[in-house]
Amino acid sequence: MAATQEFFTEYYRLAETDKIPADPALFPLKTQTIGAAFREETLRFLTDIALTRKADYRDIFDSRNTFVNAELAKLYGLPAGGANFAPVTLPDSGMRLGYLGQGSFLALNAHPNVTSPTHRGKFIMEMILCATIPPPPDNVPPLPDDVVGTAPKTMRQKLETHRLNEPCKTCHAAMDPMGLAFENFDAIANFRTMDAGQTIDASGELDIAGKKVPFAGPKELAAALRTHPDVSACVAKNLFRYALGHVENDGEAPAINELSKGFETSGFKYRALVDGVVKSAAFVYAAPAP
16 A cells, blocks of 8 residues: 555655645635645545545546545535544535545645646646646746736636737647636635636536547546546556656557556556556566666
C-alpha cells in the first residue's frame, strides 16, 4: 500500500497541496490544514478504488464516494463530520463527484484570487490524457482586467478575449473548455453558482480522436473522460515511469502498449496493471551495456 500511495502522491501532485495558492483573505475556508486534508481525502479515495474495493479504476471520474473530516465536510457543504476522516456519499443532485471534484485538483490548479480553467484543463490534458502542452510563448498578454464603468467579465468571457491573441489560441482552445467545466468551484473548491454577477456556464466540448464531444458541466465531462481511449494508456504510462524510474524511450513504447491493453482487458483493475508492470520484460530485464 505504501508504494501505491507514493505513486498516487507523485502522479496527482499531492505533495503540492501544502502550497494551495488561494489567498485566505479572499477565501476564509483556506486554513493551514486544508492542504493536508485535501491530500488525505484523495489518497483514501484512490486507495479505496484501487486496493480496497478493487474496482474499475475509471471510477475515479464519477464515484460519489469519498472521505472527509469536519473541515472538508464544511467546505463541501456536507453534514458536519468528525475530527477523523470517514467515508461519505456525495449527493446525486450536486456537481461534485470523483477526483476532479476534490480540492486536491480544484484548489491546487487555481490562482490566489480567482479560478484558473487553464490550469485545470492543462492538468487534465497532461496528467489524465498524457497530451503534450508546449510552454507559452514569450510576452503572452495577461487576462484582460475589468474596465471601470463597465460590467465585470466572467472568467469564460475573459478567456474568450484572451484566445483572440494568435499565439495563445491553439493551446487554450484545447485546455480551457475542460477547465471551464469546473467554474462552479472557486479557487478553494467551494461550490458557487455565479461569477461576475452571471450564472456560470460550465458547458464545453472534449476532443476525442478528432470528434468534438459536447458536455454540460462536470458530470458529463466525467462520463466522457471515463470512456476516453487515452485514459488507460496514460495511467499505464505513468505507472511504468514510476516503477522504472525514468521517462520511457522509443524502444519501451511497445511495453507500455501491452500494459495498457492488459489493463483494459482486466476491467481496468489497478492490481492487474501493477502485476503487468512487474512481469514486463522492460521491468525484469536490463538492457545490455553500451
